[in-house]
Amino acid sequence: MPRAPLYEGVATRLREFIEVNRLGPGDRLPGERDLAGQLGVSRTSVRQGLTILRVTGLVDIQHGNGIYVSHNVGDVLAPITAELVMANPELPALGEVRNALEAQAARLAATRRTPDDLAALATTIVAMRADIDAGGVGIVADRDFHRGIVRAAVNELLADTLENLSDGAGRIAAASLQRPGQAPRSLADHEAILGAIEAADADEANRRMMAHLERTGALDEPS
Amino acid sequence: MPRAPLYEGVATRLREFIEVNRLGPGDRLPGERDLAGQLGVSRTSVRQGLTILRVTGLVDIQHGNGIYVSHNVGDVLAPITAELVMANPELPALGEVRNALEAQAARLAATRRTPDDLAALATTIVAMRADIDAGGVGIVADRDFHRGIVRAAVNELLADTLENLSDGAGRIAAASLQRPGQAPRSLADHEAILGAIEAADADEANRRMMAHLERTGALDEPS
DNA sequence: GGTGGCCGATTGGCTAGACCACTAGTCCAA
């Protein structure tokens, strides 16, 4: 059995330290030299352990100032998912995860949307129709619509994750809209989804969003 | 504007190195001393950069052997999500993300399930009924059912993410089953979900799974 | 000829100590 590296243990003990001392967002940790002394390891190892917590999003390290417990839970997944997407943006498994989250956003939006949310969504539909009438395909309005849904869902973790997953997915949506006749179809989809959200029909919103995503995402299908 | 730390740059340059040299899973990177020389930085900084890539899941560092490009994409998110869940397991936002992924798994399972998958799922239902008849609540069979769904979905990324999200969710499910009359209700839900999957009805499988999760997850509702 | 153990080269893991770079607070002079 291979033994775990020291800095792994340091990371674990630092997590425990934060938990035991009930440290919340914004609270300050002891300096690196202090921690090295308390844990009985070299400062180098402490720094490697801290790097792990930093990448993980648990702490915020400020040069010349100190080490602080981070604020947003969403920040934890953000850099990682971004990394993952950058590495292989058209991985099908990734698209399926993304679809699931966005359909869930539609479901939540159906129950939580405010009048402002509905107004914003309606605006994107008007804008998309105008763009299509003007000969465009409504890429901007399309993106705004999907973002509006996510915003209406009021779930920061979901929003952050989706934001990063979408970095790669953006061009897929753009490519999809370029297909002949796709833009009006997408517009009709949007209207149907918004209708379900207005009606507070969570199941229907979820179903229609999923159908919409599967239609637009299926680029490789033999026509 | 604050300048980025050196080790961040090292991590980025190492990522580029992997990409430019078309290194795939299993390929070996130069040693730490080599990299330090090539990048013109100290070994310390190289090690910190490597730690980032390691946490990120991009590379696998082996003591006494060398540094290799990692294999599984799922490994990227796994340790991070586990971390996140450990930190705050009853965060409602987390539950919503988890529900979305599991409902998506049900949807995918409806189209991809093999006869073996169906048989395994049916077995868990039989086992759960037997356990309930014997006075239990079928915790084990319940867990097996949900895992069986995920397995049938054939999406490694989704499976890995869910596996880690569920570490914290496990006890929620267990607590839910303890409620009077819940176990038979869950069993009925399972049967309905399996029915939809057998019928290859993706929408229905998705809908029923979501309904099931929302029912069992709503622990804090005033009864 | 095959087999087992030894040994050394290579590689990552860890330490110690020093100095640099940045931040925030203090204090003094204008």
Place this chain on the structure above:
DNA sequence: TTGGACTAGTGGTCTAGCCAATCGGCCACC
């Protein structure tokens, strides 16, 4: 009151070295 210099404290980086795990080849032995 205000502006800037100073300073203590903190993270960032480097050097040099030794420790520990791994792998592969060599060699004695069967």
